[in-house]
Amino acid sequence: MKNRRLSRFALSLLTGLLVVAGAYQAHAQQGNTKNSSLAENRPEALGFSSERLDQLHAVMQQKVDQKQLAGIVTLLARHGKVIEERTYGKKDIASGAPMTKDTIFRIFSMTKPVTGVAMMILYEEGKWQPSDPISKYIPEFAQLKVFKGVDQGGKILVEDPVHPPTMRDLMTHTAGFTYGVFGNTAVDKMYLNQQVLQSQSLKDMIGKLAKTPLLYQPGTRWVYSVSMDIQGYIVEKFSGQSLPDFIQQRILGPLGMKDSGFFVPKEKRNRFATLYGPDQKGELVVNASEGNAPVTNYSTQPSMPSGGGGMVSTAEDYLRFAQMLLNGGERDGVRILAPATVQLMTSNHLAPSLMTGEFSIGPSIMQPGMGWGYDCAVVSDPLQADEVVGKGTFFWWGAADTWFWVDPINDLVFIGMTQRMYGPGQPYMEQLSRPPVYQALLKPRM
Numbered sequence: 001m002k003n004r005r006l007s008r009f010a011l012s013l014l015t016g017l018l019v020v021a022g023a024y025q026a027h028a029q030q031g032n033t034k035n036s037s038l039a040e041n042r043p044e045a046l047g048f049s050s051e052r053l054d055q056l057h058a059v060m061q062q063k064v065d066q067k068q069l070a071g072i073v074t075l076l077a078r079h080g081k082v083i084e085e086r087t088y089g090k091k092d093i094a095s096g097a098p099m100t101k102d103t104i105f106r107i108f109s110m111t112k113p114v115t116g117v118a119m120m121i122l123y124e125e126g127k128w129q130p131s132d133p134i135s136k137y138i139p140e141f142a143q144l145k146v147f148k149g150v151d152q153g154g155k156i157l158v159e160d161p162v163h164p165p166t167m168r169d170l171m172t173h174t175a176g177f178t179y180g181v182f183g184n185t186a187v188d189k190m191y192l193n194q195q196v197l198q199s200q201s202l203k204d205m206i207g208k209l210a211k212t213p214l215l216y217q218p219g220t221r222w223v224y225s226v227s228m229d230i231q232g233y234i235v236e237k238f239s240g241q242s243l244p245d246f247i248q249q250r251i252l253g254p255l256g257m258k259d260s261g262f263f264v265p266k267e268k269r270n271r272f273a274t275l276y277g278p279d280q281k282g283e284l285v286v287n288a289s290e291g292n293a294p295v296t297n298y299s300t301q302p303s304m305p306s307g308g309g310g311m312v313s314t315a316e317d318y319l320r321f322a323q324m325l326l327n328g329g330e331r332d333g334v335r336i337l338a339p340a341t342v343q344l345m346t347s348n349h350l351a352p353s354l355m356t357g358e359f360s361i362g363p364s365i366m367q368p369g370m371g372w373g374y375d376c377a378v379v380s381d382p383l384q385a386d387e388v389v390g391k392g393t394f395f396w397w398g399a400a401d402t403w404f405w406v407d408p409i410n411d412l413v414f415i416g417m418t419q420r421m422y423g424p425g426q427p428y429m430e431q432l433s434r435p436p437v438y439q440a441l442l443k444p445r446m
Helices: 050-065 111-124 167-171 186-193 202-210 227-239 243-255 266-271 315-326 339-345 429-439
Strands: 071-078 081-092 105-108 146-150 156-159 276-278 284-286 311-313 359-361 364-366 370-372 377-379 393-397 403-407 412-417
Touching (some): 050 071, 050 081, 050 429, 071 315, 071 429, 111 227, 111 243, 111 315, 111 339, 111 393, 146 186, 167 227, 311 315, 403 429, 412 429
Antiparallel strands (some): 071 412, 105 311, 276 284, 370 377, 377 393, 393 403
């Protein structure tokens, strides 16, 4: 993978893994003390060891101390109760503003599961079926061709798809689309030349994609792609609303996710984390660009809302969303989806032929035991996947090193938020956080 910063709508490829050990040394910093509500849910009461959780704290603090990350918020919950919420480091290095629990982050690809829920709401309403061809809802895709190669003169050769890409293909990154920012193929270059991710609107994006060949025959590969942005367009067509309005009305509002959306209003700007990226030495500097465009400031509702990576949120807000899924589609008496629909969304839908280790994005490898559901990764067999999580755990992460996972077997949710784009010295925070969490879980069947 080439080292590039992403656009607002491109999603991340994380690089670098550092394994840490050693005991946690307490740091007297603002925002790192527990409040009274958290004190009521001691780790031991929920099957965790307070002493062993210090290893998680040590991992997080070390990344800040080594200046690999500016700051972090972590949130661990079990049985619907918060075990602990911690903050580390700074929200903004220049001003010295400390990280706070209500800091708002760019969550980039953690938008994908939210878009997935929007799609599943519409699925419950009978608007689409997994076997439907995408062109049933996007007629512009009726004549899509598939990239076959280039001739001696450099001209792109195409062929007809063996079968039209389906909604199931779209939901699982197997439809034939790509992103443009992760590959070097002729099709990836067409995405970049047409500025697909910088389109003026979702309809404008669809028009560009309709004239671009698919990268591969549908169903034959797993390639991280603009599929969730295409889903955003479908949500708008089905609902008659903008994607942000639909998500606000049907998901964020009902769940009380008051600090989540596609932009940060003026009155909340002081809580918006500064975005950082690595310089040539790997040291943190303010991120000045996202791909081929200046860094987005999220000050207004976007003209092209990205269902693949356009949202902002807080750790506490995203916990509400994740807990809803863990509860089978309901939280605090508000039902978003039926349990069967959540199971459909969070189960693996990849064929074994795609789970061989050949296909990946960043640290996430489609391999035996780990595949993809509808807009999220799924650990279907932890032992095969060399994972410590429970069977059926689903998860994802974002370009600025945000991450989450939901473990139905252990009734557990973990949320992590940081503000650093990928590049030299970037730690894989999701992978680094899992072993310390599970080594502290002493009563897994509680």
